[in-house]
Amino acid sequence: MADQKFTETLYQGWQADYRCDEVYFDSATDHQRLVIFKNPIFGRMMMLDGVTQTTEADEFIYHEMLAHVPILAHGDAKKVLIIGGGDGGMLREVLRHTSVELCTMVEIDPSVVELSKQYLPNHSAGAFDDPRTHLVFDDGAAFVKNPPHTYDVMIVDSTDPIGPGEVLFQDTFYANARRCLNPGGILVTQNGVPFMQPDELKNTVTHLKHLFADASCYLATIPTYVGGPMAMGWATDNAELRHIDLDVLDARFKSAEIKTRYYAPAVHKAAFALPGYVSDNVG
Numbered sequence: 184m185a186d187q188k189f190t191e192t193l194y195q196g197w198q199a200d201y202r203c204d205e206v207y208f209d210s211a212t213d214h215q216r217l218v219i220f221k222n223p224i225f226g227r228m229m230m231l232d233g234v235t236q237t238t239e240a241d242e243f244i245y246h247e248m249l250a251h252v253p254i255l256a257h258g259d260a261k262k263v264l265i266i267g268g269g270d271g272g273m274l275r276e277v278l279r280h281t282s283v284e285l286c287t288m289v290e291i292d293p294s295v296v297e298l299s300k301q302y303l304p305n306h307s308a309g310a311f312d313d314p315r316t317h318l319v320f321d322d323g324a325a326f327v328k329n330p331p332h333t334y335d336v337m338i339v340d341s342t343d344p345i346g347p348g349e350v351l352f353q354d355t356f357y358a359n360a361r362r363c364l365n366p367g368g369i370l371v372t373q374n375g376v377p378f379m380q381p382d383e384l385k386n387t388v389t390h391l392k393h394l395f396a397d398a399s400c401y402l403a404t405i406p407t408y409v410g411g412p413m414a415m416g417w418a419t420d421n422a423e424l425r426h427i428d429l430d431v432l433d434a435r436f437k438s439a440e441i442k443t444r445y446y447a448p449a450v451h452k453a454a455f456a457l458p459g460y461v462s463d464n465v466g
């Protein structure tokens with residue numbers, strides 16, 4: 184079994200092989216092929232349709248940066264909406280904020296939630312049982328057409344724009360997403376690795392700029408999203424929120440009393456500094 188491997192097939196011309204020491208699940212759900220296995224470096228990891236989604240070892244970077252950056256920039260987020268995020272890692276990070284009163288999570292594939300609870304229990308770490316959690320099984324693109332609430336922060340924790348995730352990168356989705364937000368609300372999105380997927384970032388930010396007063400992206404380096412830092416899309420009508428002072432973030436982070444391993448106020452600030460090859464795609 185030791186020389187078994189799973190190959191990530193996201194990119195043409197470059198593949199990453201992950202050694203597999205144990206397979207926990209490998210089968211098609213109603214929406215996609217879902218694999219959960221163990222790798223010696225990354226621990227248990229999940230692939231959907233041949234693309235690495237999350238691993239025990241590096242998930243903290245992605246989840247901390249997509250949750251705490253918008254919530255702490257906002258400063259008073261009470262209602263949060265997550266689109267996707269079936270593994271529960273984003274829900275866990277959002278609910279660390281005691282100021283959050285409701286977190287609605289909309290996942291298209293119930294099997295992702297079920298299997299993550301079973302094989303990746305540290306991702307959700309009990310978050311699905313939190314009374315503030317409102318779990319909905321639906322297509323995120325359909326949900327945002329007629330949401331039951333409006334939200335202060337919306338996090339799109341999606342797959343790449345292939346298969347079920349494709350609609351979450353289209354302008355109708357972003358236009359509906361904007362209507363889900365309260366005034367001054369913030370939308371953040373998983374936007375791929377810009378060195379490898381420059382068009383994905385360009386397309387999203389172009390759409391977002393038509394809809395919001397301020398749109399850009401910020402960066403975080405996640406080892407299994409190979410090829411350089413990942414871009415996280417950022418959109419809001421309050422242009423000041425991208426430039427919050429460090430001492431304000433410091434104070435908010437301290438009073439939130441959250442323990443993190445990647446997020447820190449200085450990292451938050453630095454994440455918005457974009458190298459030229461990235462800012463070229465952001466305009």
Ligand code: AG3
Pocket residue numbers: 193234235236237245268269270271272273340341342343373375376380407408409
């Ligand atoms: N979903 C984002 C996976 C993106 C991988 N894409 C890539 N490497 N370009 C993560 C789900 C974690 N909750």
